[in-house]
Amino acid sequence: MSLDHHHDEHGDKLLGSDDFQQARREMRRVLWRPGLRADTQVSITRRIFIHRALLGGTAAAAATAGWLPRINTMDMAFAQEAGPPSTFRFAWISDTHLYPKEVNTRFVEKAVRAVNDVKAMDPPPDFLIFGGDLAQLGDPVELKLGAEIINELDVRKVFIPGEHDWYLDMGKTWNELFGTSPWTFDHKGVRFIGLDTVSRAMDFWTARNMTPTERMAAMATLDGALGGAWAGLGREQLDFLDRTLSDWGTDRPVVIFSHNPLYEYYPPWNFWVRDWREVHEIVKPYTKITNIHGHTHQVLYNEIGAMRSIGMLATSWPWPYAPEGVPKLTRPMLRVDPGDPFDGVGWGQITFNADNQHVEHEYMMWRKDILATSQVDSGTGDNPTTFLSPRPDGR
Ligand SMILES: [Fe+2]
Ligand SMILES: [Fe+2]
Incomplete structure (x- = not known):
């Protein structure tokens, strides 16, 4: 079979040939073993989406309580710190x-444009986090071009990889240019952790004698899903996370960066990590924990227990919302104008505010008025007839 007809992430040929469908079925049989499959019996993820603030009143009250109209500014409550x-x-x-x-x-x-926007921040940011998928097909030419563009920024930079950066040479160029993950540092009272959610895919390509280019193409599909449910942390990184948090007070702020979301949103597109349950076991005692992630290319917000997850915009293109599993707390973007390449995309600016002990996230969208305003548009309400809906177990 030929893979190169199917690597376009825009998806126009993803459902093409019988070959491709056949390969997909085969991959699913091999990779989606019990335990790795999205567990339809689990209801905890959806039930506890609803934040206490929302439980304080009716849904209508929630709509006027503040977060819906002000979705651009996510507040993450941070603890009082020792010292100012x-x-x-x-x-x-x-x-x-x-x-x-x-x-x-x-x-x-x-x-x-994003780099220039960050450059123009006044005062400048303390650091930039690059959240993965710098390249399209892992080509060293693409990665070096990305390094050039980002190095224009004269601030501290930290990096975590995306799958598009990895699967041509299995991270060799990435690690040389940007260093290895995971990592951690403390900054002004906040513990930051960077995880690699992309390199632990199961090896299906060796048995199929794929070339590196074919392997990269397979991993670069979204709905193609030839790569299976590849996103995950793996035991080593779970241990790293555990160790890194063990000497940090459970009431102190933690921000975890990951390319893929650290919860189960939509596994067929790897809008998850397969070991998310273990992640949640580890972070459970922490009360001020925020996950900031890429990969989903859309406005996205979720809470599970005390952990808040914020999905960030891509600069490249917006993904549609998954057909199911959109977290209830998300206020989705509207369909973007396909004629405007700057629509539905952008970057993110996050502020730790010492006065109110909050971190505020602002979606720096290049077109600002694309958020859904009604339940019918958003599809994440309880109306089962809307196109987008929570997964059945979460209704
Ligand atoms: Fe991406
Ligand atoms: Fe990605």
């Missing part, structure tokens, strides 16, 4: 999906 806390900001850019310049300059222009 100080206000700081940091920036997130991810999912630039760069092709070599001679193939496609559109994504280059948008990455440059």
Whole structure:
């Protein structure tokens, strides 16, 4: 079979040939073993989506309580720190999906625009986190182009990889250019942790004698899902997370960066990590914990226990919402204008506010008025007839 007809993430050929369907079935049989499959019996993820603040009143009261109209500014409540806390900001850019310049300059222009926006922040951010999918097909040319663009920024930079950066040379170029993950650092009273959710995929390509290019193409599909449910942390990183948190007070703020969301939103697109249950076991005692992730390319918000998850915008293109599993707390973007490459995309600006002990996230969308305003549009309400709906177990 030929894979190269199916690697376009825009999805126009994803459901093409019988070959492809056949390969998908085969992959699913091999990779989606019990325990790795999305567990339809689990209801905890959906039931506890509803934040206490929302439980304080009716749904209508929730709509006027503040967070719905102000979704651009996510507040993450942080603890009182020992010593005077100080206000700081940091920036997130991810999912630039760069092709070599001679193939496609559109994504280059948008990455440059994001970098220029961050450059213009005043005061400047304390650091930039790049959240993965810098490249489109893991090509060293793409990764080096990305490094060039990002290195224009004269601030501290930290990096976590995306699957598009990894599966041509299994992270070799990425690690050389941007260092290895996981990592951690403390900054002004906040513990930051960067995880690698992409490199622990199960090896299906060796048995199929795939070339590195074919392997990368398989991993670069979204709904193609030839790569199976690849996203995960693996035992080593779960241990790392556990160790890293063990000497940190459970009431102190923690921010975890990951490319994929650390919960189960929609496994067929790897909008999850397969070991998310273990992650939640580890973070359970912590009361001020926030996961900031890429990969989903959309406005996205969720809470499970005390952990808040914020999905960040891509600079490249917005993904549609998954057909099911959209967290109830999400206020989705509307369909974007396909004629406007700057629609539905952007970057993220996060502020730790010393006065109110909050971190506020702002979606830096290049077009601002694309958030859904009614339940019918958002599809994440309880109306089962809407196109987007919570997964059945979460209704
Ligand atoms: Fe991406
Ligand atoms: Fe990704």
